[in-house]
Amino acid sequence: MQRRILGLTATIAALGLTGVISGCGLTGADSGDVTLKLVAADYDLTGGNTTQKYWDDLTAAYEAEHPGVNVEVQIESWNDVDRKVAEMVKAGQAPDIAQIGAYADYAAAGQLYSADELLSIPVQANFLAPLASAGEMKRTQYGLPFAASTRLLFFNQKLFDRAGITEAPTTWAELTAAAEKLKDDDVPYPFALPLGPEEAQAETMMWLLSGGDGYTDATDRYRIDSDQNVATFDWLKKNLVEKELTGPVAPGRLNRKDAFAAFTRGEVGMLNGHPSLMQEAEKKGVTVGKVALPGPNGKAKASMGVADWIMGFKQNGHRQEIGDFLNFVFSDKNVLAFAGGNDLLPVTVSAYSRMESEEEHKNLRAFLKELPSSQLPPVGKTSWAQVSENIKQNIGKAVAPGTRPVDVLGKIGREATEAESAE
Structure with a gap:
């Protein structure tokens, strides 16, 4: 875009x-x-x-x-x-x-x-x-x-204090380290990763931007299976999901609504959140810390708008x-x-x-x-509704056991290009 x-x-x-x-x-x-x-x-x-x-x-x-x-x-x-x-x-x-x-x-x-x-x-x-x-x-x-x-990275300040985490994460490595401390302190969801069908296209875009790319290239053509995007999901699978830092519900079955509700109950250490969630969590007594989304070596190139x-x-x-x-x-x-x-x-x-x-x-x-x-999803493309639904239904498979992100993103990417050609 x-x-x-x-x-x-x-x-x-x-x-x-x-x-x-x-x-x-x-x-x-x-x-x-x-x-x-x-x-x-x-x-x-x-x-x-x-x-x-x-x-x-x-x-x-x-x-x-x-x-x-x-x-x-x-x-x-x-x-x-x-x-x-x-x-x-x-x-x-x-x-x-x-x-x-x-x-x-x-x-x-x-x-x-x-x-x-x-x-x-x-x-x-x-x-x-x-x-x-x-x-x-x-x-x-x-x-x-x-x-x-x-969107910003939200964290539960009380859980951070209890786990001895003194600084908000600013890189992916720091995020993993914080999640590991939260897991050691028995936090149910060290990092909630909602890739379930409710709103997975938004969570996905946040991570793609964090990894340095996005859904489209400079000419507004889909590039969902770019090398950078595949590397981002490789990292998610290896460093959060396979280390069991994403909680008891598999990311592909965790919907945003449920992740947000768990955050307001004090069960989530970190997740990507928006202003309305901040308001709701604070009403429930959760002290919300918030920072820009981290990337591999520092702040993400852009937040999702x-x-x-x-x-x-x-x-x-x-x-x-x-x-x-x-x-x-x-x-x-x-x-x-x-x-x-x-x-x-x-x-x-x-x-x-x-x-x-x-x-x-x-x-x-x-x-x-x-x-x-910020960068927004490609809402000006008539194909986006179809592509977005495909991401909602299938992106969780990219971090599931026995799958490879390159295969899942490749299939979504090919189908996005087909949908774009039909615009």
Whole structure:
């Protein structure tokens, strides 16, 4: 995946984006009453209504400034939202705006407005570079990043202290040494390695980046079975799995949800985690240490970034109204309200700068530090859904007894290339 260099201070200065950025794009709708239909995902982990309240407050403020435009919001769980939007589109009833997990299929089908058809130049230029890049298909941006996060190495400080580990690991060798001490101290999962089918494509990408490579090359072609990637899984199998440092459940059967739950119970010494897990673990009394993911000889070349997307559908022809509303959504006030309220990271340069400097967000600074140089999965490829599912189902075999990583990654890599050729 191609990455662009981000100069935060320079970008902010050049764009003059030191405050709220709404109101600098398209003019408000003035062609009669328009109702925009917005379908959005529910981010409330506790079953509350914080997501609904966010959108209610935002749309009320927008409608007060834009008489004649109404925004109807439909909140759906993450289990259902992508499917329901797909069903609406298939039935010829696409929403005007969808805030969901993927955009590529809709973009490839010509169903979305591009970013430059919707957003003012300052708003579009204000996206953090890795997120903007990941929102592109064939060099045109269709996916607008709505929320982001990165991954860090988490460790249980109490278990580290008890095992006599005084420094967080910064290399793979140090990680193995720490895991061995945790095992000697009877920690159930010295290092939890969730390569089960729930979210294995994410755990895999973190390790590939740690090993110096990733899913794609500089031309955005799959290279899953590269020499570096095979070496990474050889190391995992030899130094963590075969030394029985990954706990009682085989990595290929350990799902992320179960690994995270074990971490909040105090049963895991180390794992790769995200901001929401930090919040949940600390609620359960776990003191969470966190550092950048280690690589073979030091810090990994990049952290994995993750983004959820918002997009505008062409079907109802409300380009101007959709664009004006989205310019409002991406104001600093609204970006920070959503990110801060959900322990997520902001998607714009100006909001990033503010969050980085504000004391109330200090617990997110380690994640923020990794975001500008992060790499995201190849979500702009229509083949990614198929390739991702293949990784989920099969990557655990790479560290299973009696298998060779080169064979497993080779098969996944060949099938990824076939899927890419069919795009």
